Every structure is written in structure tokens, then in C-alpha cells.
Amino acid sequence: MALKRFRPALEDCQNAATLQSASPSPKTLLRLAKCQLATGSSSPALSTIRALFAIEPKNPQAVLLRDKIQQLESHVNTFEQAREKKDWGLARLALDKCLQAIEGEGGDVPAEWRYWRIQLELSKGNWEAANISAKFVIIKIQTTRLSFSP
Secondary structure (H helix, E strand, C coil): CCCCCHHHHHHHHHHHHHHCCCCCCHHHHHHHHHHHHHCCCHHHHHHHHHHHHHHCCCCHHHHHHHHHHHHHHHHHHHHHHHHHCCCHHHHHHHHHHHHHHHHCCCCCCCHHHHHHHHHHHHHCCCHHHHHHHHHHHHHHHHHHHHHCCC
16 A cells, blocks of 8 residues: 555455454454545445444544545546536546546546546547547556566
């Protein structure tokens, strides 16, 4: 987590939570929820926070994290509703908020969200911007593969 490598950290936290399934540690659950948020997994993060609140109802770090998660989930829902209505301006704004929430924490933006950007640009007829977004996704995929190579 300190290195901002949230995907491998997420796996570690999930393994730790599994090992502690009988009596989960609030610290483990908090870290798991942070990793889930940093990778854009707001629903699992909320579920993890709820489990933490069952153990420590007034955990101040969990309260702050829950607020961030709920805010992200709200932006994702706004994006999806705007996309359904083909309200591309609102969809773009909501997606930008989603990206800011993840990138502001140093997290890993989900690939699906990058595809959403391409879809938005195509829907507006912004071919050059869609091309730039697609190239960015390709570069991101290539660098991710290189960083996980043995």
C-alpha cells in the first residue's frame, strides 16, 4: 500500500482477511477497504466497511473512508444514469469525478473506466480525443504487464 501498488496489496489484504475470517482484525478490514477503494471497487469496499463497523462502530478512520467510498459510488451511479439517458455532459463530469477520487488517492483506475472515456468521446464524435484515450489505455496495459513480469 505504501508503494501505491494497490492491486497486489488488495490480494494480500484479501488473503489476510480470509485467514482471520473467524475473528477479523479491524486493521486488516480497514486496509482491505482502502485497497478496494483505490482500485475503484466501491461496493466491496462498503461491504468491508460495514464488517469493520460491526466490530468497531465508531472507528474514525472507517467513518472517513466510508464517506469517500459513498461519494465515489454516487459518482459512478451518476455516470451510469447519465450514460443511459445519453446525457454526455453529465456523464463526462461524473466520470471525471470518479477518476479524481481514485487518482487523488494514488489508486489504480479500473480499465473499465478508461473504456468509458473512449465511449464518451466516440458518442460525442470526438474521434481524436477517443484515439488519444485508446492509446492511453494501450500504454497503460503494456506498462502494467511489464511491471508484473517476472
